Amino acid sequence: MRSNWTDREATGLDPLALRVYSSRLLGSESSLVLYGGGNTSVKHEMEDEAGGVVRVLSIKGSGTDLATIDVGGFSPLALDPLVRLRTRSSMADDLMVELVARALLNTVAPRPSIETLLHAFIPLDWVDHSHADAILALTNQPSGQAVVRDVFAEDVGIVPYIKPGFLLSKAAADVYDNDPSVVGLILENHGLVTFGESARESYERHIELVSRAENSIRKVWKTPPAGRQRTSRVAAGLATRLRGQLSIRNRMILRFDGASRVRQFVDRDDVDEISQKGPVTPDHILRTKQLPMVLHGSETVDIVREINNYEDQYRGYVARCGGDASSFMHDPFPRVILAPGIGMFSTGRTASEADKVGEIYRHTMDVIEAASAIDRYQALPERDLYEIEYWPLELYKLMHGPADRELAGRVAAVTGAASGIGKSVARRLAADGAHVFVTDIDVVRAEQVAEGIRNDGGVAESMGLDVTDQKSISAAFRKMVLGTGGLDIVVSNAGRAEASAIHKLTLAAWNRSFDINATGHFLVLSEAVRWLRNQDLGGNLVLVCTKNTFDPGRDFGAYSAAKAAELQLGRVLAIENGEHNIRVNMVNPDAVFEESKLWSKKIREGRAAAHGVPIGKLENYYKDRNLLRTKITGTEVAEAVFFLASDRSAATTGAVIPVDGGVTGAFPR
Ligand SMILES: [Zn+2]
Structure with a gap:
C-alpha cells in the first residue's frame, strides 16, 4: 500500500480541514475501511464563548463514512473531561455514551464514535484507526500474537480483544503508556491504531504498518484478481427461488456475484469448513451475520430445508449466547449465500445494502485465505460476536436510516x-x-x-x-x-x-x-x-x-x-x-x-382527420369529450x-x- 499524501494538497489547511484530508485518504482504501468502519480524530484548540481557549477532540461521528467525510462529519468534544475519565476502573456503556455526549461542544454535531475514549486517552494529537484486512489476517490466528511480533517486532503494541468501549480504550492507552516508543497499536481481531504529532505522521505510520503486513502475507499468498463475471440461467433460477424464501417477512434484494475470484472461493473443497468460522471483525456482523449459508447442488437443492437449517443454526447461536436475555432477535435469515459452482448472493433491503454486504464478504474471503496461508484462520468465539451483534450501541448505526416506504424492497x-x-x-x-x-x-x-x-x-x-x-x-x-x-x-x-x-x-x-x-x-x-x-x-x-x-x-x-x-x-x-x-x-x-x-405527427394528423377537427385543436377535442373536461396526463x-x-x-x-x-x-x- 502506498502513501497518497501530497504536500501540495495538505499545506495551509487548518487542523480540521487537514483531518478531513487524511481521513479521506484512509477512507479511499477499501482494504482499510468499509462503509462507516474505522475512525479518526484530532486534538486541537478552539476559542470558547468567554474568549478563553478550550482543548478539543474532534472525532468522526458515528454513521459517517471516512471516504466522503466532511468537516460536519466530525464531533467536537471538550477533551479534558474525557481524559479525566481514565481514572475510573470501569464504566457501563450507557454512562460512557452519556458522559461523552455531555462533552459535546456542538449540539447539532453527529453522535461521536463509540471509540471516542480510545482516541481521547492516546496523548498524541492525531489518531487514525482502521480495520485493515492485512492486519486482521495476521491477528485472526490461534498464534496471532506471535505472528504480529514476527512481522512488527517491538514497533507496535498488542491489545488483546476487548469489545469497543471504556475497557478497550483504557487497555489500549495502558499498552501505549507501557512503551510510548511504539508507532501503532494492533487491536486483536479488530484492527490498527496509529498516532502521531502530525496528520502526516499518523497517516503514514498507518500505511507503513499495513504495507509491512501486506508484504509478509505476499510471501505466502497473493490476492486473486476479480476476473470475469459469469452469469447463467441456473444462477438466475436460484436467485428467484432464494429471494422467494428470504422475502417471506420482508422483501429483500439479492445481488449476484459470479466473478472468477468469488467462484474460486466458493468452489474450494473446504468451503463448508473455512466459511463457517466467523467474520473477520465483529464490526461486520451487523451486515453479514455471523456466518454465510453454503448452498450445494443449485438446481436440485431443497431451498426451504436449507433456509430452515440456517434459521435453526442462527436461533441456536442466539439461544446459546443470549440465554434468557434474548427477548429481541434479528431476522434469522442469511445475508451471504455461497453457492459452489455458481457464485455468491448477498442480500439487503436495498440493492446498495446488498452491495455492501457483498463487498464486505469479498474482503472476508481475502482475509480468510491470507490467514489460512499464514497458518490457520480463526475468528472470535461466538459469544464475543453475539455481544456486538446485539449491542445497543452498534444497533444505533443501523437505526438512523429513513423509515421504509410503501414499495421498499419491491x-x-x-x-x-x-x-x-x-x-x-x-x-x-x-x-x-x-x-x-x-x-x-x-x-x-x-x-x-x-x-x-x-x-x-x-x-x-x-x-x-x-x-x-x-x-x-x-x-x-x-x-x-x-x-x-x-x-x-x-x-x-x-x-x-x-x-x-x-x-x-x-x-x-x-x-x-x-x-x-x-x-x-x-x-x-x-x-x-x-x-x-x-x-x-x-x-x-x-x-x-x-x-x-x-x-x-x-x-x-x-x-x-x-x-x-x-x-x-x-x-x-x-x-x-x-x-x-x-x-x-x-x-x-x-x-x-x-x-x-406514441403521438407522432402522423398519428396526430390521422386522429384529427378521423374526428374532423383541426390538428391544433386535437388535444382540446379529447379534453372536451370526457365528462370531467380534463386533460389526461x-x-x-x-x-x-x-x-x-x-x-x-x-x-x-x-x-x-x-x-x-x-x-x-x-x-x-
Ligand atoms: Zn474499530
Whole structure:
C-alpha cells in the first residue's frame, strides 16, 4: 500500500480541514475501511464563548463514512473531561455514551464514535484507526500474537480483544503508556491504531504498518484478481427461488456475484469448513451475520430445508449466547449465500445494502485465505460476536436510516419507460421506494429517465428491451433477476399507434401493431409469469391498455384490435395466475399527449382527420369529450398503476380502471 499524501494538497489547511484530508485518504482504501468502519480524530484548540481557549477532540461521528467525510462529519468534544475519565476502573456503556455526549461542544454535531475514549486517552494529537484486512489476517490466528511480533517486532503494541468501549480504550492507552516508543497499536481481531504529532505522521505510520503486513502475507499468498463475471440461467433460477424464501417477512434484494475470484472461493473443497468460522471483525456482523449459508447442488437443492437449517443454526447461536436475555432477535435469515459452482448472493433491503454486504464478504474471503496461508484462520468465539451483534450501541448505526416506504424492497420493471406514460409510471413507483428497471428499445433515453430518478433519490437502472424480440426479453429478465433476485411488479406498457381505415390498411401496418400491442405484451408477460411463479411470492402485472378497447374509433382498427387482444390477454392471465397470488390488472387511459412517442405527427394528423377537427385543436377535442373536461396526463395514469401494483389493491385482479376523464362509451363492461 502506498502513501497518497501530497504536500501540495495538505499545506495551509487548518487542523480540521487537514483531518478531513487524511481521513479521506484512509477512507479511499477499501482494504482499510468499509462503509462507516474505522475512525479518526484530532486534538486541537478552539476559542470558547468567554474568549478563553478550550482543548478539543474532534472525532468522526458515528454513521459517517471516512471516504466522503466532511468537516460536519466530525464531533467536537471538550477533551479534558474525557481524559479525566481514565481514572475510573470501569464504566457501563450507557454512562460512557452519556458522559461523552455531555462533552459535546456542538449540539447539532453527529453522535461521536463509540471509540471516542480510545482516541481521547492516546496523548498524541492525531489518531487514525482502521480495520485493515492485512492486519486482521495476521491477528485472526490461534498464534496471532506471535505472528504480529514476527512481522512488527517491538514497533507496535498488542491489545488483546476487548469489545469497543471504556475497557478497550483504557487497555489500549495502558499498552501505549507501557512503551510510548511504539508507532501503532494492533487491536486483536479488530484492527490498527496509529498516532502521531502530525496528520502526516499518523497517516503514514498507518500505511507503513499495513504495507509491512501486506508484504509478509505476499510471501505466502497473493490476492486473486476479480476476473470475469459469469452469469447463467441456473444462477438466475436460484436467485428467484432464494429471494422467494428470504422475502417471506420482508422483501429483500439479492445481488449476484459470479466473478472468477468469488467462484474460486466458493468452489474450494473446504468451503463448508473455512466459511463457517466467523467474520473477520465483529464490526461486520451487523451486515453479514455471523456466518454465510453454503448452498450445494443449485438446481436440485431443497431451498426451504436449507433456509430452515440456517434459521435453526442462527436461533441456536442466539439461544446459546443470549440465554434468557434474548427477548429481541434479528431476522434469522442469511445475508451471504455461497453457492459452489455458481457464485455468491448477498442480500439487503436495498440493492446498495446488498452491495455492501457483498463487498464486505469479498474482503472476508481475502482475509480468510491470507490467514489460512499464514497458518490457520480463526475468528472470535461466538459469544464475543453475539455481544456486538446485539449491542445497543452498534444497533444505533443501523437505526438512523429513513423509515421504509410503501414499495421498499419491491422490484418493478416497466416497458416503454423512456417516455410518456411508461416514464411517469417508472417515476411514480420509484418515488414510493421500488427498485425500478426502466426498459425501452431506446436505451439512451431509458438511461436519462433512470438517471432522473436516481437524481431524485430513487433507485433505477436502465435496460434495453425490445418487446418484439423474445431473445431481448429473456436476456433483460435474466439480467434483472441477477441484479435484484427477482421481480414483484411488471408494467407492460410499450405501445405503438397505427392510423388508417381498415380498407386502406396494409398487412405490414396491421402486423406492426399486433407485434407490439398484442404479441409484445404476450412475450413480456409470459416471461414475467415464469419468473414470478419460480419465485413464488405472488406479484403484480399491470397492462397499460387504452380507452379504445371498449370504445374504438374510426381509422384506428389495427391499434384498437391489437389493444383489445391485449386486454383479453390480461384477463386470461388473471384467471390462470390467481392461484399463485399473481394479480393482473389493466388501466385504460385516453389520449395522453404529454412527452409521448406514441403521438407522432402522423398519428396526430390521422386522429384529427378521423374526428374532423383541426390538428391544433386535437388535444382540446379529447379534453372536451370526457365528462370531467380534463386533460389526461401520465401522472394520473401512473397513480392508477401504482394503486394496482401495490398492496392497496390486494383484493383486485382482472380489473380495468379507466383513466379517461369519464368517457361513457368506454365504461368497462
Ligand atoms: Zn474499530
